[in-house]
Amino acid sequence: DTEVTQTPKHLVMGMTNKKSLKCEQHMGHRAMYWYKQKAKKPPELMFVYSYEKLSINESVPSRFSPECPNSSLLNLHLHALQPEDSALYLCASSQPRYNEQFFGPGTRLTVL
């Protein structure tokens, strides 16, 4: 299985809502990543988890809260988002020190 899955595919939320994005992989990868991609822009790294511990936080606002419950799952909890947070949120996984990151299809988030 060489796939990273993300749910939901689309999400619309109000600024006062709390929602979560989910990412799953069964490739045995021990590093997982969250990226944010605005329209017509390249992906930008948000968080890196290595061996289920938060390794890198790229100065992301606290309204985004990542969680890695086990080596296969990665969540992104969302609270009090702003309309400018509307974007495609991509999850990726890899072996921690090596090479290729496998990306999921993304969750398209719209904040009203």
Place this chain on the structure above:
Amino acid sequence: DAKTTQPTSMDCAEGRAANLPCNHSTISGNEYVYWYRQIHSQGPQYIIHGLKNNETNKMASLIITEDRKSSTLILPHATLRDTAVYYCIVRVPLWGYGGATNKLIFGTGTLLAVQP
């Protein structure tokens, strides 16, 4: 903090080779060059990577100049399904909790349009 520059768009005739250039003049010695592509609204797909030697796989070839300041991705026989945004990326090593990890710094991308 983009480390690569790419042309915004390119056209290529179907069946011909597509040559996509990338400049990375500030790349450091331990930073790899990666190429990914992204078909509309999908996740990026890995193509190839290299450090200083030329590389080839089933999808493409990567030619890196001797001074490592630029590289070219070559798709040998472009098809309509190769129409996508191609990102030239520098992989930067990082140290965080749990040891070594890495960060992909994406360039702005080249929209390759393969024409029939």
